[in-house]
Amino acid sequence: MTNILTLAGAQEGTVTKASLEALGAARIIQAAQGGQIHAVLIGANTGDAAAELIAHGADTVWVADDPALAEYQPDPYLAAAQAAARQADAGVVLTVGDDTGRDLAPRLAHRLAAGSVTEVIDIKVDGPEIQWVRPVYGGKAHAVYVALSERQVHALRPKMFAAPAREQGRQGEVNKLGLSLDPATAAARCVEKLQEAVSGVRLEDARVIVAGGRGIGGPEGFADLQRLADVLGAAVGASRVATDAGWVPATQQVGQTGKMVAPDLYIAVGISGASQHLAGVTAAKTVVAINRDVEAPIFKRADLGIVADWKAVFPHLIDKCKEIGGQA
């Protein structure tokens, strides 16, 4: 029986989705092996977030709340996670591999002499053994790892684990993590945030994405994609081929080397479906492919497909979507 520690954060007093995903993964292990679930809540003005974590399955919450921790600061966050791992006597530490977790996990693993797997998409518990499944080679293969070390620190691929249901009135313990964490004295200091200029819907938040690849042929084609996106209130994405060619900015790239998206609907237009690209849409619910080549790998991932020249289909698709009011 081992204790599990999950990393948690809050924005304006509300627990982040990633925090709940980590709790969801922790519950898979707890259901099979028992043990206590601890969460370390790092941030500023965390408000009711600790109580929310308990309502979602944490048994104990360790709070590091300090105005200086409002934004991610690598060294103090790492120190807080390390201190909480010690307090919780955690055999397994789980974080979601977002900007924060991806940065923290390897260093925390090193400090705890822990085996570590990143981009975990599935967890299987077999007796005392926990198996960590992750994609490798751009998703062409899956690797199943087990830890040989006493402690383990893993990063979960975002949006792969469901948040546990909220239980009103669930009881747990909340403790302050007694630490002095001054980011100003750290060797690395986050001093400024630069916003990426986004017109319209952010890819990561989009419920519908219209994405184009090599088959779009140039920036003019992406203007057509934008027209459909405007009708649907969707964001426009692209494969690496299209961004490398400069047809759209690199910030619109979806894939292993771009953005990980999780829309309800992903319309892939003129995209062949290289595994590098598909790695970015693993969490998409419904995928539509429009491609001339029936052999294109995208049709293996897609739920619905049209084998045709996208240019012929698109005007009609835009009209039909306008007819239904376009509310996606």
Next chain:
Amino acid sequence: MKIVVCLKQTLDPEIAPKDFKIDAANRKLVQGNAKQVLDSYAENALELALQLRDKHGGTVTALTVDDKPADKILGRALALTADKAVRVWDAAWADLDAHALAHVIARAIEKEGGADLVLFGRQSADAERGLVGSMVAEELGFACITVAATVEVADAKARVQREVSGGFTVVEVDLPAAVTVTSHATNTPRLPKVKDTMMAMRKPIPVLAAGDLDVDADRTAPRVQLRDLLIPTSEGDCELIAGDEPRDQAGSLVTRLRERKVL
């Protein structure tokens, strides 16, 4: 400024899925006709290393840990004017995981006289772990920044733009530091010049083994074990919309999407 850039050769990630094969029983990749290439993020890191050296002076050492000869990627680093290239390997290291690799790399960097800045690709195209660079930082006691788009150096400090969701975080870091690098408009790899390629061919590529380094044998034992390697079966069956008329196809598609309640 002393810069070490850690490179990795990987299976060509552009290989078609039908040509991608694994030996499931031995949990290994089947190389087949696929090429080994310099990992693309490592290429970005190398480009950044060369730019920083060209601007501030000093040296760039290219380092890789590999059981296979890596003359192609290290030779390319030399042709691109890296000052030195080193391969590290010992026959006793059967199965180095990220921790073990980080231990070996850190000891090799020390053997090479240390560094002010150690650069890595943010993750490789094969294992895609994104672990080793940060763990080397911990091994060396260096500051650590991951997923850097740009790095500027002045007065024993670096100013790093770290790519995050929705933009960048500007991080000030005291050197020495380890930085993992992502692709950015400013670090598109350069091409080698013929003259430099000729010069590079004359440079030796030494191989360092455990005995040359202060490696703790216990630390080369893996902390994770690969239990299974498999090719996932493709999910779902794609329903191809019938019809030859684009108008009908578009209509049917919208109908099906409404049935699925995604439109």
